[in-house]
Amino acid sequence: MKRTLILALMTSALAGPVMADALRDRAAAEFKPLPSTIPAVKDNPVTPEKIELGKALFFDPRLSASGVFSCASCHNLATGGDDNMETSVGHGWQKGPRNSPTVLNAVLNEAQFWDGRADDLAAQAKGPIQAGVEMANTPEQVEVTLKSMPQYVAWFTAAFPAEPDPVNFDNMAKAIEAFEATLITPAPFDAWLNGDDNAMSEDAKAGLTLFMDKGCSSCHSGVNVGGHGYYPFGLIEKPGAEILPPGDKGRFAVTETVDDEYVFRASPLRNIALTAPYFHSGKVWDLAVAVEVMAESQLGEQLAPEETAQLVAFLDSLTGTLPPVTLPVLPAETAETPRPSSEVK
Amino acid sequence: MKRTLILALMTSALAGPVMADALRDRAAAEFKPLPSTIPAVKDNPVTPEKIELGKALFFDPRLSASGVFSCASCHNLATGGDDNMETSVGHGWQKGPRNSPTVLNAVLNEAQFWDGRADDLAAQAKGPIQAGVEMANTPEQVEVTLKSMPQYVAWFTAAFPAEPDPVNFDNMAKAIEAFEATLITPAPFDAWLNGDDNAMSEDAKAGLTLFMDKGCSSCHSGVNVGGHGYYPFGLIEKPGAEILPPGDKGRFAVTETVDDEYVFRASPLRNIALTAPYFHSGKVWDLAVAVEVMAESQLGEQLAPEETAQLVAFLDSLTGTLPPVTLPVLPAETAETPRPSSEVK
Numbered sequence: 001m002k003r004t005l006i007l008a009l010m011t012s013a014l015a016g017p018v019m020a021d022a023l024r025d026r027a028a029a030e031f032k033p034l035p036s037t038i039p040a041v042k043d044n045p046v047t048p049e050k051i052e053l054g055k056a057l058f059f060d061p062r063l064s065a066s067g068v069f070s071c072a073s074c075h076n077l078a079t080g081g082d083d084n085m086e087t088s089v090g091h092g093w094q095k096g097p098r099n100s101p102t103v104l105n106a107v108l109n110e111a112q113f114w115d116g117r118a119d120d121l122a123a124q125a126k127g128p129i130q131a132g133v134e135m136a137n138t139p140e141q142v143e144v145t146l147k148s149m150p151q152y153v154a155w156f157t158a159a160f161p162a163e164p165d166p167v168n169f170d171n172m173a174k175a176i177e178a179f180e181a182t183l184i185t186p187a188p189f190d191a192w193l194n195g196d197d198n199a200m201s202e203d204a205k206a207g208l209t210l211f212m213d214k215g216c217s218s219c220h221s222g223v224n225v226g227g228h229g230y231y232p233f234g235l236i237e238k239p240g241a242e243i244l245p246p247g248d249k250g251r252f253a254v255t256e257t258v259d260d261e262y263v264f265r266a267s268p269l270r271n272i273a274l275t276a277p278y279f280h281s282g283k284v285w286d287l288a289v290a291v292e293v294m295a296e297s298q299l300g301e302q303l304a305p306e307e308t309a310q311l312v313a314f315l316d317s318l319t320g321t322l323p324p325v326t327l328p329v330l331p332a333e334t335a336e337t338p339r340p341s342s343e344v345k
Numbered sequence: 346m347k348r349t350l351i352l353a354l355m356t357s358a359l360a361g362p363v364m365a366d367a368l369r370d371r372a373a374a375e376f377k378p379l380p381s382t383i384p385a386v387k388d389n390p391v392t393p394e395k396i397e398l399g400k401a402l403f404f405d406p407r408l409s410a411s412g413v414f415s416c417a418s419c420h421n422l423a424t425g426g427d428d429n430m431e432t433s434v435g436h437g438w439q440k441g442p443r444n445s446p447t448v449l450n451a452v453l454n455e456a457q458f459w460d461g462r463a464d465d466l467a468a469q470a471k472g473p474i475q476a477g478v479e480m481a482n483t484p485e486q487v488e489v490t491l492k493s494m495p496q497y498v499a500w501f502t503a504a505f506p507a508e509p510d511p512v513n514f515d516n517m518a519k520a521i522e523a524f525e526a527t528l529i530t531p532a533p534f535d536a537w538l539n540g541d542d543n544a545m546s547e548d549a550k551a552g553l554t555l556f557m558d559k560g561c562s563s564c565h566s567g568v569n570v571g572g573h574g575y576y577p578f579g580l581i582e583k584p585g586a587e588i589l590p591p592g593d594k595g596r597f598a599v600t601e602t603v604d605d606e607y608v609f610r611a612s613p614l615r616n617i618a619l620t621a622p623y624f625h626s627g628k629v630w631d632l633a634v635a636v637e638v639m640a641e642s643q644l645g646e647q648l649a650p651e652e653t654a655q656l657v658a659f660l661d662s663l664t665g666t667l668p669p670v671t672l673p674v675l676p677a678e679t680a681e682t683p684r685p686s687s688e689v690k
Contacts, residue, residue, distance in 0.1 A: 061428070062429070067428070077672050079675050079677075080677070083412070084406075084412060084678060093438035273677060276678060285684065324671045325672045326670065333429060
């Protein structure tokens, strides 16, 4: 009896690391740890000058017509890179149509926006600045604004040294993209993927196993645990109209293909514990409920409460650490700087 | 002839430092350089724990009912500690009644708000959070919000260790005050007052001389070059109704004394070059124009263009350097955190 127990203990002691390695090997085939360096950006070399300029632009409310909103308003780096609202409040107190996605690690998504309509963060950055319900500005007005401040002209010239007329809307977007590329948040899951057995709790590891066993990872995989590939919301069973409003047909608006009705980009799940409320509608505030909605609608699964808890524990292990962001000192307006218009346009 | 010239040069070389010292001695009697350490705050010992908590609160939009505005929205540390608007946009896109003053060095003002109705920054901080046109929240809701997040409870407990129930509206205000006490911005004028002859240009020094000769410094003096004492706007000649709207009688609303009609606290002038537009109405965008309006309305003086330029050069020497502010990482909401209400109340 005693001997059997000792043997069992030994087996378990041996099996522990072996099992951890097996789980890690399996996970390594589906996920990827965050890189330890700033990701390269296609057609936009990331330089220190571009990062600094991009940081200033990211925090500058004068990119909005009203002077009220900056990129950081809806992508607040202090609250997980989003704004913790169902949908954002924008110009004239209008509400946006979809929940603001996090900007953290977004450079590693395959495309941007819930429907993937922007190929990259430079293209994305131009959207909210011009959207009437968000920053309500125009490229022309942005250029006049930036050119009115000599410090911005100097920063653009340093960031785009080869260009004769560097202060323009395209370069603004590229600089913002370069800054956003620095917003990489290594998490316990990365430490574990990189070999630190103690970085994740047993619950989180059990949740990871479920995440792969149940099929969550068929859509939410890769370095951002999602953020690539498009899938119908309600693959097995459509959620209620509050969560999936019939008026928002997702990627259909981009491709105009019937197959793309109610199709959305699989959400990247890094820092998901910080970015409630959930889904493009922002109607679910509780992560456990969001997990259950996904299990039912996408997998036709009713989760046991302990399964949900383990899945949430795994998702918690995706909460990462942002590199310290020091607030920029923005240039002062000049007589030529357009005045903010806080009236509704 | 040659000898006279050499003598003249020698005299001037000797006179230079002597004259600089005379100007410095005179300035030292009216102004004071910023301290090199965080100012002590009455009845609110400033500790590292309180500063860290206060920084989180200062940047937390969940102190507003809508979840849209934080202290930093109208007191943007990236743009001179104010929002560069005539009057701020607040809850439901309402406009506030007066221009947002800078929070930089505000701890050194004798009282807060344009009419001095708050004795200190802790009292001040409670105002906008409750104002219907600003953050539109209530002390009760703020306390529920803060108590819903265990990290905030831990931070309050660390910042107010002797208190049995530390998470409350008063302590929130004290922590914000402690953080704001760190926002001290030493400027070239301070370096010059401290003995560095080269810190100010000759124009700036000429402007300083005019500033004292003309009488600007009878109201704008002390460590913040203003920020203490109350004076009628339009002492000699009332400015136009746009700049001084008849409906806003300033300190009269606080004291209900006829003598206090159109009386305001003399503005602290540190960082004034960063904080356009000017006056409580925010109607003047150009610093030179603001200087001219002041000269006419308070001193009955028509300035020559070169005098205005020199005064502006002096005011430019008050633009200081903020200590680096790293964005806080705010606690995530829990199920108990009140949801943002972005509807107009």
